Amino acid sequence: MAVRAAVAGASGYAGGELLRLLLTHPEVEIGALTGNSNAGQRLGALQPHLLPLADRVLEPTTPEALAGHDVVFLALPHGQSAAVAERLGPDVLVVDMGADFRLKDAADWERFYGSPHAGTWPYGLPELPGGRAALEGSKRIAVPGCYPTAVSLALFPAYAAGLAEAEAVIVAASGTSGAGKAPKPHLLGSEVMGSMSPYGVGGTHRHTPEMIQNLSAAAGEPVSVSFTPTLAPMPRGILATCSAKARDGVTAELLRAAYVKAFADEPFVHLLPEGRWPATASVHGSNAVQIQVAHDEAAGRIIAISAIDNLTKGTAGGAVQSMNIALGLSEELGLSTIGVAP
Amino acid sequence: MAVRAAVAGASGYAGGELLRLLLTHPEVEIGALTGNSNAGQRLGALQPHLLPLADRVLEPTTPEALAGHDVVFLALPHGQSAAVAERLGPDVLVVDMGADFRLKDAADWERFYGSPHAGTWPYGLPELPGGRAALEGSKRIAVPGCYPTAVSLALFPAYAAGLAEAEAVIVAASGTSGAGKAPKPHLLGSEVMGSMSPYGVGGTHRHTPEMIQNLSAAAGEPVSVSFTPTLAPMPRGILATCSAKARDGVTAELLRAAYVKAFADEPFVHLLPEGRWPATASVHGSNAVQIQVAHDEAAGRIIAISAIDNLTKGTAGGAVQSMNIALGLSEELGLSTIGVAP
Amino acid sequence: MAVRAAVAGASGYAGGELLRLLLTHPEVEIGALTGNSNAGQRLGALQPHLLPLADRVLEPTTPEALAGHDVVFLALPHGQSAAVAERLGPDVLVVDMGADFRLKDAADWERFYGSPHAGTWPYGLPELPGGRAALEGSKRIAVPGCYPTAVSLALFPAYAAGLAEAEAVIVAASGTSGAGKAPKPHLLGSEVMGSMSPYGVGGTHRHTPEMIQNLSAAAGEPVSVSFTPTLAPMPRGILATCSAKARDGVTAELLRAAYVKAFADEPFVHLLPEGRWPATASVHGSNAVQIQVAHDEAAGRIIAISAIDNLTKGTAGGAVQSMNIALGLSEELGLSTIGVAP
Amino acid sequence: MAVRAAVAGASGYAGGELLRLLLTHPEVEIGALTGNSNAGQRLGALQPHLLPLADRVLEPTTPEALAGHDVVFLALPHGQSAAVAERLGPDVLVVDMGADFRLKDAADWERFYGSPHAGTWPYGLPELPGGRAALEGSKRIAVPGCYPTAVSLALFPAYAAGLAEAEAVIVAASGTSGAGKAPKPHLLGSEVMGSMSPYGVGGTHRHTPEMIQNLSAAAGEPVSVSFTPTLAPMPRGILATCSAKARDGVTAELLRAAYVKAFADEPFVHLLPEGRWPATASVHGSNAVQIQVAHDEAAGRIIAISAIDNLTKGTAGGAVQSMNIALGLSEELGLSTIGVAP
16 A cells, blocks of 8 residues: 655755655655645646656645645755644654754754754664664654765764774765755856855854764764865765774774674665775765775874765655655665666 | 566666666566676776676677577677677567667668668667557667657657658757767866867768658658757757758647647657757656757748757667567666656 | 946956956956946955956946946846946947847847837947948947857858858857856756756747848848757857858858958957867857858758857957957957867 | 977876966967877867967977977976976976976885986975075976865965964865876766766875975974865866864964965965855966865864865966066966956
8 A cells, every 4th residue: 555645845956856766666656745936836847857747736835735645755944844744643754854853952953053943853864873773663754964964874884883083074065956946146057067165164064063963973972073065066966075083003904894894784875895986976866875985094094985966865865765664664665776877 | 577688888878878777677687798898897897876786797798698688788889789689599689779770771871880781670769650660579679879869759740740841950969978988088077068069060970861761751751951969068968959941831839739649649758838948957867858849930940859868768768668669568667757857 | 548447237247257358458447347236245255256356346337437437338137228328428438248239120129129129339240241340439339149149150151152041040059157147046057067958949039130130231131040049058158050051052162262261360260170160168268269161062051160158259258359449459459369278 | 588488298288278378478488389199280189279379280399399498398297307307408497297396205206106206396386485485596396286286275374373283184176177188987078077076085195295295394393184185077176175173272363364464465365255265166267276264163173275276376377477486577477366257
């Protein structure tokens, strides 16, 4: 019997990617599609790549529209999920692709988001230690941010194995879809093509406390994080270059062993053979994560690099994967480890 | 019972795209993968986006390697298919993704390819009049060129309905994967990013006689074709802007009706609603074709524009679609009309 | 003694490019810079590439701000130039980079622009027959549209020499800066990267009557034009692929001779050696035009292709070149034929 | 009296960019242009953007060809400069754009380049403490690497002011022209567009010891450097994200003051106003450097970010700037702080 899924916020990039995945999910039937300013429009005009849904019309995001579904995905602006979720009842699986329920620390939330903390839901990154168990049977899921997904997967094995000092330095490059579909001058094609630029420098990016939360949990001690995001001239993809000071006694072999162990049974994480490095093109449109790790002896640092598709594993794919776990379905349904390249 | 498929030329772009599709085909089991200079290498190093095949090793392209399969796909340089096909026996379905068996006119072949004509196989563009019937039960298929696919689909309805003069002018833009994976200076990223440039101008491109063949068949008279291909700064996609002088009495309504009729039952062709125009991004990674047509009364011309993914519908997707028909499978197996966008 | 120049509309792409050129012009002193919504802002925040002007502040576009200059450049939205120009007095050289004064036919203007015709000024394309003479000493200049610049230069020699039938078919690809700096969803980097798409199809683009005007003047008879513009994934550049039916008796030699003659003394037009074709990257940031022409005997057509930088020769460079002529300065001042590549 | 300059290696990206600059240098006359495999070809076919030099023919790189010049620029593969320089005599200014004479430590050279150390020449980064003095009157100049230029300028003020711990972590993104013009599969447009990927990870990139040399000199103590280069989908530009642990007592004000002081009189370095961040597009084709710095109190780190054009300030512009100083010319001749954007 099909799982009936509604998508609130179906006209944006996260919503569009989610629909792309749900269309191929053998157990899901796509129900209501809602939007705000785009309500009343046909999806063909908003998401022209989703041909099978071209004639579907967006409804306004109301409790009535979202009622009667087994799963409701929320792809809404930050701060809007709590009000919608409240009206959905405890038996509906609510998967929030926004930030509202990711952080455990209310003070962190308020400092970075400037609004009251709505609460904390089970966190949709099953590859973290204990991550899968937290999702099984859950009726509420907070999908991780795209950068925290890439960064946490790259670094947690080093922390979980006690190989890294509690001080991480991270520089990540993201494709422009991470900045959303609302038109802003600095996101114009004319501006981004041919240009790399940083933003949210100096610890101000909202994903920073989420990374700290994940890495500190893996380390068992507070980890400080220096995070610099950059905008890259490509539509999709995140390349996260992460490093941490190596603890005494770390060797390349110990490091490799920790990563092999961490990802041995993970269907979506591909620890690359030695000598090869991740590339975002290789995971374009796929839920796969490419990871490689190195020990720079001269600098005394561990370098771990991951590549994901920010819209797939970084958002909508992570949401579907977590939904599968929560519903007791096979974790890989509706997801692929095959990229669209070149 | 699974169809066992071999791919000769698995390290190039066409071969990689074919494998991407076959991996999701419910009736196909991927057999031998062969290459020439790359024989002995693991596919993970050559096609890093195809994670499920990462540990497969390329064999040399020999009759022995290709024996014992139900289908053999040939993704070889022009002129090499005939020798391989001869050794495969009449009961094996051979799908040639090269040019060798596309042209009916031996003189055309020799003029454009400079080698003896190998013959003519059933042509893998089922959307053309009579195209599907020619493929049913066939054991040999010539997959069309990427440009002829885009152009023929855009213009044949106008010719088949007798609305266009026998003189077409076509300008098409292609992503760089159409030029293959062999490294050449003008294909470097540094050269192509930020640049549009033409090539094969003045009727010299090898796909010209194939377009003439298709359009002339639709028109029932010889159609002359002026074709200019251009290289666009994107990895994939073809946008074909095609026009022909309108016959007397043509109206926008007659034109629209001809296109509606031509594509009414086609699963992969999306004649866009009026007012919307094709974009290559919308068909990225999909087998869909977006088409729109207009009547420019002032200039007296019909303008038909199509967008395809050159590697999918333009090559590997067309090959799978034709294989499905030849084998009596559902035509849509292993193929999608959902693009990966943005 | 320096020519004092004001720029109305200094925050957009055309205004920014004009300032880039004027900064290197040995006879020009940059005076007032005005804007509308951006008035009061420092140019460093709006045009961060123009370091020498970083501390200049935009004034509102008023007659007072523009008074006291020898030249006033108008980079304003269509329809706003006439009102500003009226207030500037007959002795000031006014160079309009908008469309307002380009068309001679009032009915054409009204049909394509939907507002009353403001008049016709000398046309800033000196390479056209008689073009230079029309500009000498003029106090008013209408800078051509970017597409008409590329198209007229590619085709007028064939028409002027009587080699082409009066029926041109043109497909041009433009970088995204041609669509301006106002943020719109379809111009987002996420949308344009990796995508080619047409717009203004079927004779509806506003540059069409301007092309007809230029080509008809060269031919001495009305030329019909089928024009299709496409948006290419690059910030700058236009590649115009133009063709026309060849008159009886045309040969490749006659054609070449006509082009050699047309451009023999032109400082900015580079008729490429035979065998080479234009590329937009080669004219990036330069005022040069690359042109090549071929005779497709089989199709009976002349194919002429040009590459320009839409912001330089297509807009701001053309404006400076015309200003130089009008003021009796050396035509090449402040302009370059050296592209920034790769 | 003009300075007569020869360029050995005129067909590559560094040579082409150098010629682009020299063409506008008021004191330089371009003399011999040499190449190896491309000797005998016209420059128009190799560097089609350099229209004024289109008819120049490349000579083989021989002592005879290079004789009789005041300056000889060497844009040769690593390891070939010493042999050529030896033959040029002590009175000729030799500017090596390769790596051969950059490193002071022979052991470093041998470890990273695998060949005997050729020596050390005055280092062409005048913005470093004492950098300008080292170049004045010199007859030999080692032009810095592109990454060390970006990184050293971003971080040396923090080290020179004693504000940073001796442990830097650097992640830089480079356009593809940094990888040169020799065609390799991973540099194809099809591969790089839409992709970010790292290379030379773990302290293995050859520019690492050069960064250590520069930062250690500024700090007065050995600085360890963790450096990760990444390849970005753009032709030009480097964005270097650099960080170092802040010493006790560092404040945002102290940090800003150190950077203001370091660059107060620098014609090419633009320390951005607070709140703005560098973008490679803003320095496209210019010799300018955009720099911004922040203090991340929570992470206890200084973040300094620079943007340069890898071919201009990072290679050919740095070479011209250093030549100007060595010859006693105005440092800014032939160089610009105006980028070509968008």
